[in-house]
Amino acid sequence: MTIVRRRRDRDRRALGVPPPLLTADPTGSDVAAAQTAASIENVAIALYGRASDLVSVQSLGSPARLTLAALLNGAAQHHADHLTAFNAAATRLGGRAQTAPDPALTSSVVQPALGATTAAQLLQVLAQLELAAETYAAQVVAVSDRQLKNSFAAITGVEAQHAGLLLAAASLLDEAKVASVAFPWEAATLPATAATEGTPSAFLRTDQARPPTEGAAR
Amino acid sequence: MVTAWGAAGCSTGSPSGPPAPSTTATTSPGGGQPTGDLAFAGLAASVENLLIASYQTALGAAGGGKLGTVPASLTTLVKTLQSHHRDHAAAWNAILTAAGLPAVTAVDTTLQASVTQPGLAALKTATGLTQLAIGLERIAAATYLEAAQGGLTTTGAVQTSIAIQPVEMQHVAILEAFLTATPVAASFASTAGARTVGDGIA
Numbered sequence: 001m002t003i004v005r006r007r008r009d010r011d012r013r014a015l016g017v018p019p020p021l022l023t024a025d026p027t028g029s030d031v032a033a034a035q036t037a038a039s040i041e042n043v044a045i046a047l048y049g050r051a052s053d054l055v056s057v058q059s060l061g062s063p064a065r066l067t068l069a070a071l072l073n074g075a076a077q078h079h080a081d082h083l084t085a086f087n088a089a090a091t092r093l094g095g096r097a098q099t100a101p102d103p104a105l106t107s108s109v110v111q112p113a114l115g116a117t118t119a120a121q122l123l124q125v126l127a128q129l130e131l132a133a134e135t136y137a138a139q140v141v142a143v144s145d146r147q148l149k150n151s152f153a154a155i156t157g158v159e160a161q162h163a164g165l166l167l168a169a170a171s172l173l174d175e176a177k178v179a180s181v182a183f184p185w186e187a188a189t190l191p192a193t194a195a196t197e198g199t200p201s202a203f204l205r206t207d208q209a210r211p212p213t214e215g216a217a218r
Numbered sequence: 219m220v221t222a223w224g225a226a227g228c229s230t231g232s233p234s235g236p237p238a239p240s241t242t243a244t245t246s247p248g249g250g251q252p253t254g255d256l257a258f259a260g261l262a263a264s265v266e267n268l269l270i271a272s273y274q275t276a277l278g279a280a281g282g283g284k285l286g287t288v289p290a291s292l293t294t295l296v297k298t299l300q301s302h303h304r305d306h307a308a309a310w311n312a313i314l315t316a317a318g319l320p321a322v323t324a325v326d327t328t329l330q331a332s333v334t335q336p337g338l339a340a341l342k343t344a345t346g347l348t349q350l351a352i353g354l355e356r357i358a359a360a361t362y363l364e365a366a367q368g369g370l371t372t373t374g375a376v377q378t379s380i381a382i383q384p385v386e387m388q389h390v391a392i393l394e395a396f397l398t399a400t401p402v403a404a405s406f407a408s409t410a411g412a413r414t415v416g417d418g419i420a
Contacts, residue, residue, distance in 0.1 A: 070399070070400070074400060074402060077405070078402070078404075078405040081405035081406070082405065085406075133384055137380045137384065140366055140376060140380045141373050141376050141377055141380070149367065150367045150368075153363055153366045153367050153380060153383070153407070154367075154406040154407045154408075155405075155407075156380060156383065156384050157359060157363070157383050157384040157386070157387030157388075157407040158387065158404070158405060158406060158407060159384070160384030160385065160387050160388045161384075161387050161388055161390070161401070161402045163388070164388040164391050164392050165392070165395065165401055168392065168395070183395050183398065183400070183401055184395060184397050184398055185395050185396050187291055187292055187396055188287070188289050190291035191291065192290040192291050192294045193291075193294055194291055195291050195292070195294070195295040195395070195396070196294055196295050198388065198391070198392040199295075199298065199299070199302070199385065199388045199392050201385065202301070202302040202305035202306065202382075202385060203309075204380070204382075204384045204385060205381075206381075
């Protein structure tokens with residue numbers, strides 16, 4: 001792939017075409033970052049795909065069950081789109097698509113999520129998974145490829161949105177306000193602090209970002 | 219609930235806050251308006267100031283009974299969002315003052331004239347308040363996304379922008395939950411409506 005790219009760049013120079021603004025990273029660090037992101041998305045897709053069928057969610061009455069199913073399934077679709085973006089970057093930069101899950105998250109998130117005994121616990125674990133936002137925010141300043149950087153930046157906020165709604169819903173379930181778990185919220189009956197539970201901090205941290213090579217294809 | 223997302227009210231430079239100010243952007247050769255990342259810092263501070271002021275006006279209207287019944291869940295949220303925006307303004311002003319420039323205390327007058335003045339004048343209900351807030355948070359998020367994706371050049375400024383943009387997005391989602399069945403509709407954030415670095419300090 002590297003040889004192909006060199007030839008392509010040589011041909012572009014010969015034609016007087018300027019080199020692409022979005023340069024590939026031949027050292028592979030950008031590829032590893034994209035693959036790691038893809039591996040996190042693989043975890044998310046697999047987990048969200050099962051979450052709404054777990055007993056802790058299925059045992060909820062309607063509308064909470066239906067609301068959570070829509071939230072979880074919607075997030076799964078978003079993560080599928082993110083996976084496509086990250087794997088497209090990985091292959092464009094000369095690597096291969098990452099189809100495996102992040103190994104560390106598989107043990108630290110997936111197992112606790114599947115073992116959660118309540119829907120509130122499950123949602124809190126899923127919110128931990130959405131700390132992917134921290135990983136992506138860290139990569140915005142680390143990667144050299146512009147398109148990949150843009151993808152990280154455009155996806156970070158969406159993961160934060162998922163986390164916010166998960167935390168708010170978990171808070172309602174924690175407070176036995178199951179009937180309030182419905183979008184749109186019935187504002188008049190919503191506990192005063194319920195919405196603020198979904199936006200707990202003024203800044204996204206990066207201290208829990210996953211290492212950028214953790215999910216690299218090997 | 220204490221979560222890994224941290225506690226509200228983080229201060230600049232704290233472990234939970236944005237990175238310490240770091241920028242190499244400069245003022246213009248004539249010593250006039252700042253350029254580059256510092257210009258954006260000024261713009262961002264002025265946008266944050268506008269959100270703070272607009273929410274204050276809206277909360278005053280709600281408290282004065284001018285918006286009908288406004289649920290406590292919404293007013294509590296708006297106060298929290300306002301607190302976040304104070305922290306954001308402080309972060310951008312820290313960048314400015316670290317570079318020897320004065321903090322920006324003014325509001326973005328372009329956005330004020332086009333969005334908040336007419337929006338606040340027409341405000342009559344809690345739903346209207348929510349819609350106005352969503353619009354403002356979307357503009358803020360888009361502004362930070364565009365800046366992080368290419369408008370900014372220094373690491374500290376990019377880090378600050380990408381530390382704030384997801385929080386503005388989170389504000390949007392939580393506000394949307396008051397109005398819609400699908401509070402997170404898109405897989406990717408948008409730069410539509412962004413205020414840009416070239417806008418400078420309003």
